[in-house]
Amino acid sequence: MPQTPKKPLVIVTRKLPDVVETRMRELFDARLNVDDHHMSQAELVAAVKEADVLVPTVTDRIDRAVISQAGPNLRLIANFGTGVDNVDLDTARNRSIAVTNTPGVLTEDTADMTMALILAVPRRLAEATTYLKDPRHHWAGWSPTWMLGHRIYGKRLGIIGMGRIGTAVARRAKAFGLQIHYHNRRRVAEDVERELEATYWDSLDQMLARMDIVSVNCPHTPATYHLLSARRLKLLKPTAYIVNTARGEVIDENELARIIEAGAIAGAGLDVFEHEPAINPKLLASDRVVALPHMGSATIEGRIDMGEKVIINIKAFVDGHNPPDRVHAAMF
Ligand code: 8YV
Secondary structure, three states: OOOOOOOOEEEEOOOOOHHHHHHHHHHOEEEOOOOOOOOOHHHHHHHHHHOOEEEOOOOOOEOHHHHOOOOOOOOEEEOOOOOOOOEOHHHHHHOOOEEEOOOOOOHHHHHHHHHHHHHHOOOOHHHHHHHHHOOOOOOOOOOOOOOOOOOOOOOEEEEEOOOHHHHHHHHHHHHOOOEEEEEOOOOOOHHHHHHHOOEEOOOHHHHHOOOOEEEEOOOOOOOOOOOEOHHHHOOOOOOOEEEEOOOHHHEOHHHHHHHHHOOOOOEEEEOOOOEOOEOOHHHHHOOOEEEOOOOOOOOHHHHHHHHHHHHHHHHHHHOOOOOOOEOOHHHO
């Protein structure tokens, strides 16, 4: 009788939606994180020593120390997430371990959240709802001069990183009457630029000095770490807002907190932070900051789509094909 091939041992570091876990159990020898505890570095090392495939998330640091202790079976790190800054891609490549991610399926959700922050901060949504719900306050009713924010229609939006998410943000923002400006490693295709009526800035410094709202939509890589440095943050107009749904590390968070406190910019909408889950307390204390707990892609539909992508990548890989979402250090 032919032997049924052994299923690969797939270790998943966090709890995933039930449908994804059920499918993983059917296809693989899946070891799931039922109580969703945050795995320590020691637990991650134990996992890579044993697994054929590791499925980490943004909360796991799969660094050189972890990957260099991988056992001979580990051939694939199938990241549950698009950003792969949590994985040391160079060490993985040197150990011939493939890495995949989940691009595309969280574009629209993340762009929606970016647009929500672009509206929420200038229009003071979080501040106003906090006021109403605070039992110490009593709303005295409408007033012509109370809770005034700023109009976004007609303002200049500067998008840093015009990939899938940046472009999806631009489409939404254009519909709200914002003028689209962008800085990117490369200029986007002419027809996209025309559709968005977008202005390309080769110089990030020059763009920053002229924008009303700046949206960070680029990945975190060695080249984008503190791209919005103390020097660049000083270039912003005092009336400007910053929105970040990409990665906290792209902005010097302490300096951002300092300039918001000093009133050197108007405010910020932040879904991501430099040292998650820690957040600079000055940002949390400011009513000119709308802070969210890294939930840009947090829809059930998105999470299921991400899980399906992870499964397809693993299945393709273990069946001897090139997984569709393979990533290489050179791509970033
Ligand atoms: C994910 C994200 O939820 O995919 C990304 O890069 O930032 C998030 O929206 C997270 O990475 C899951 O690992």
